[in-house]
Amino acid sequence: MEVIPPEVLLDKVMEKKEQGLRLSQACAAWVDGKYELSYSFANDETYQYQTLRIVMEKDTEVSSITAxxxxxxxxxxxxxxxxxVKIKSIHPDYQxxxxxxxxETPFLKEEDK
Structure with missing residues (x-):
């Protein structure tokens, strides 16, 4: 697992795409007052996984990887x-x-909202 700052997410995702990796999952968790976003990529030939993880503050915005x-x-x-999670440029954004x-945000405890 590679922990990265939010501002390099798009560069890292572009690298995974160029390597021919498939996005197999992306998820969020709320841990110790911060978001943990995980993006996992699979190599379908070798069955190897690579995961990018972002640990960020609640008000931090991250870019969409839909491009x-x-x-x-x-x-x-x-x-x-x-x-x-604040994600900019999701396409389509279901609002x-x-x-x-x-x-509203049912996976956050009331005291964390």
Whole structure:
């Protein structure tokens, strides 16, 4: 796993794309008052995984990776809606309507919102 700052995410993702790796998952977690975003990439020939991890403050904004992996919009909309992660330029952006839920950012405790 490679821990990176948010500002280099797009460069690192572009490298993974150029290596022919497939985005296999992206997820968010709220740990000790910070977001942990994980992006995992698979090499379908060797079955090896590479993961990029960003640990960031709640108000930090991260760029969408949909320019490189269009299907990442599902992962990113989920991170945004369930955790409140600030992701810029998601395409398409479901505006917190990916899921039919009433609670805002339900995966964050009330005291962390």
């Amino acid at each position: 490189f992996y269009p299907y990442a919009f599902l992962y990113e909309n989920e991170m945004k809606e369930l955790f409140g 917190n309507k990916l899921y039919r839920i009433k609670a």
